[in-house]
Amino acid sequence: MSPQQGEKFGSWLARQLRRAGMNQAELADELEMTRAAVSAWINDRAEPRPETQRRIAAILGTDSASIYNRTDVAPDLPLQWHHRSAYKDGGREYGNAAAFAFNADLSALAREATQNSLDERYDERKPVRVRYTLEELTGEHLDQFLAALHWDELREHYDEAALLEQKVSRSLKAALRDLDENKSLILLRVDDYNAAGLTGDEYGDGRYTAVVRRQLDSRKESGAKAGGSYGLGKVTLWATSRFNLVLINSTLSESYEGRTERRVVGRVDLPWRKVGNEAYAGPAWFGQADTEPNRQQVSRSWWADEQTVRDLHLDRLSDEPGTSFLIVGAHDASGTAESLKDMHEKLVIALAEGFWAAMVGGNDGGPLLEASVVAMRNGRVVVDEKRVDPHTSHPALSRAFKAYLDRDTVEELTTSTQVARADVTLVVPPRKSDKRKQGGGHHRAVLLVTPAGEDDDPVNQVVYMRGNRMTVMSKRPRELPLGATRFHAVLLAGYATEQTGADVELAEEFLRASEPPEHNDWKHTEELTSVYARGALSRLREFRVEIDKAVRQLVGRRTTVRGEGPAALRELLKLDVFGPAGSRSRRNVPLVEITRGDLDDTGAWNVWVDLKLPESDSTWRLTPIAKFDVRSGGRPVVAWKEIVPRDNCREEDGNLVIEAGVRLASFSGITDPSSHPVHGNLAGLIIDIQKSRGGAL
Structure with a gap:
């Protein structure tokens, strides 16, 4: 041969x-x-x-x-839906349990589907390109698509499945009713290019069967860099379909049956149902009948012609390897995005939030990922294609990561555009299978910090990532010093550091084992305790402590400090954190660490108050009250012209809201001169911190 x-x-x-x-x-x-x-x-x-x-x-x-070349002849066989027969032991499945592992909203879809594309990047010299295309079909466009889909063959199965008194059945019933009444259907196609494609045998091990024929098969041939580990991510494709129906067209990076282009198949996941006298287990596949003797009538993928691909809305923009997934009846289960415009916007935001770092390139190499979203109606663009730009959505973080890629970081922040780097050690515990007790190792993760702009929001959070740079989570460091520089930060671990070596692989495997199916935390999981020696969870906690410590060392206190004013003015400032009762223990109330203030030209008091709070499991709701300390009579209350939350708090209806567990907070305020009974310099000012209704004080 x-x-x-x-x-x-x-x-x-x-x-x-x-x-x-x-x-x-x-x-x-x-x-x-x-x-x-x-x-x-x-x-x-x-x-x-x-x-x-x-x-x-x-x-x-x-x-x-x-x-x-041993290229198979594409047989001219009719397309069919093959439904799996019911189990002979009487078992029934009223839906795919794996679909309930995620919220079926567009954000989850974008996160999981794009992660899978990144994991399957084919040519590492070029980025993976993902394109999300929303399209609403009505009229003859809808009729033509349903005919190509052989909808009439499927409809009786849907009708019977919708009659069952089960959760999935009720959702199907609503989807069918809306289709019949509105005569409209939304498709969402997820295309990736420069990805491996669904390679492999129709029934044997491979990428194809992992996606099309199996559940919980996390076959990732990208190896240690892979983001996924549960084999659940692909389920979001079906969960996003109101009909649990997905069509697939793949261009393969490795030939199968002598071909690479237009390998097409469809799959629907339905609950157990009975149609006529036949009972069916759940899934069905759309394709050509297999001609192998032991698989007669089973639907298998086929090598489609270009017209069939167009009729099924599966046509691709180029012959680059990759896969197109068409979600039939796409919807956002959260209910926050119903129109094409809203769905388009939600996808753009989700892609930016989850993969901004993967879209950043440096001087020595381009990004790992490019992503865009477009919306259409009956073949015409209604929302222009939007390419996700990390430098627009996350400018400070993108600048920080690019500085790291270009080796342009500093050890200490002295200007607002610099990026500081600190190394943080992750101790990887040994595996239980390690023969040597001293297994495991130490990995040097990288923390990047850059100052935030005055209008940036949110700030003072660390974005955690590993592998192919998908955002795992964002966490606020604990015990930030009052008046610390507002900042953005990113923690790179494993292969996200762009390093190689045994320690990198050890860290990658350890952190991946600590992630839940949503890949949105590093915490206790069954795999973590099953695979790693005792103390694995403690190593994660210690890692978080070291990260927070490194952040505090880099951000320190603000370099620009308000002046405390003349001594005469400082003597006019007093503080009262006991409130009207005046008898509570200081251990149970916020304490004022520093108060700074001055009088402006209008006679208004400008004050800055720093609070130290005791431990509390409840949210604090505090009311700052300004009073004049006059020489005789009661202390008249003066109005605030403005209250500005500064650190670790927010303002709601004139109250300060401070989340449970926060120990330090600060705010500033300006009094209203029109409410002063006398000129500001003729009376002392008292800041009274009182519990507002529903507060923890």
């Missing part, structure tokens, strides 16, 4: 005869040769001469090149 030939001629010819519905005797008659000669070819005892191979190609409807 030549390198182009993936198998011997005999096995290839036998398969083509089965697909053509022809036996050995019929081929022998067409060739005017003996059946014994054909049998010898089939059993690899001999090969036909070149001129005979050309005649065989003509009979099979192909060419000599296909025989040489």
Whole structure:
């Protein structure tokens, strides 16, 4: 066999005869040769001469090149839906339990589907390109699509499944009702380019079966860098469909049956149902009937022609390897995005939030990912294609990561545009299977910090990531010092550091084992305790403590400090955190650490108050009250012109809201001179911190 030939001629010819519905005797008659000669070819005892191979190609409807390359002849067989028969033991499944592992909203879809594309990047010199296309079909466009989908074959199964008194059935019933009443259907196609594609055998191990025929198969041939580990991410595709229906068109990076382009298949996940006298287990597949003797009538993928791909809205923009997933009846289960415009916007935001770092490139190399979203109606663009730009959505963080890639970081922040780097050690515990007790190791993760702008929001959070730079989570460091520089930060671990080595792989595997199915935290999981020695969770906690410590060291206190004013003014400032009762223990109330204030030209007091709070499991709701300390009589309350939350708090209806667990907070305020009973410099100012209704004080 030549390198182009993936198998011997005999096995290839036998398969083509089965697909053509022809036996050995019929081929022998067409060739005017003996059946014994054909049998010898089939059993690899001999090969036909070149001129005979050309005649065989003509009979099979192909060419000599296909025989040489062992390219399967695409049989002209009708498309069908094959429904899995009910289990003979009486077992029933009223839906795919894996679909309930995620919220079926567009943010979860964007996160999981794009992560899978990143994991399957083919040429590492170029980015993976993902394109999300929303399209609403109505009128004849809808009718043509449903006809190509063989909807009439499916409808009776949907109708029966919708009659069941089960959760999935009720959702299907609503979807069918809306389709019948509105005569409208939303499709969402997720295309990736420069990805591996669904390679592999129709039924054996491979990417194809992991996605199309199996559950909880996390076959990631990208190895240690892979973001996924549960085999659940693909379920979000079906969960986003109101009909639990997805069509697939894949261009393969490795040939299968001698072909690479337009490998098409469909799958629907329905609950157990009975149609006529036949009971069905759940899933069904759309394709051509398999001609193999042991799989008669099973629907398998087929090599579609260009027109069929267009009719199914599965056409791709180029012949680059990758896969297109078409979600039929796409919706956002959260209810926050119903129109095409809202769905478009939500996808753009989700892609930016989850993958901004993967879209940043440096001087020595481009980004890992490019992403865009477009919305259409009946083939016409209604919301222009939007390419996600990390430097627009996350400018400070993108600047920080690019500085790291370009080796342009500093050890200490002195200007507002600098990026400081600190290394943080992650101790990786040994695996239980390690024969040596001293297994595991130490990994040097990278913390990047850059100052935030005055209008940035949110701030003072650390974005955590590993592997292919998908955002795992964002956490606020604990015990930030009052008046610390507002900042943005990112923590790079594992392969996100752009480093290689044994410690990087150890860290990657350890952190991946600590992630739940949503990949949005590093915490206790069953895999973590099953695989790693005792103390694994403590190592994660220690890692978080070291990260927070490194942040505090980098941000310190503000370099720009308000002046405390003349001593005469400071003496006019007093503080009262006891409120009207005046008898509570200081251990249970906020304490004022520092108060700074001055009088402006209008006579208004400008004050800055820093609070130290005791431990509390409840949210604090505090009311700052300004009073004048006059020489005689009561202390009149003066109004606030403005209250501005500064650190670790927010303002709601004139109250300060401070989340449970926060120990330090600060705010500033300006009094209203029109409410002053006397000029500000003729009376002392008292800041009274009182509990507001529903507060923890």
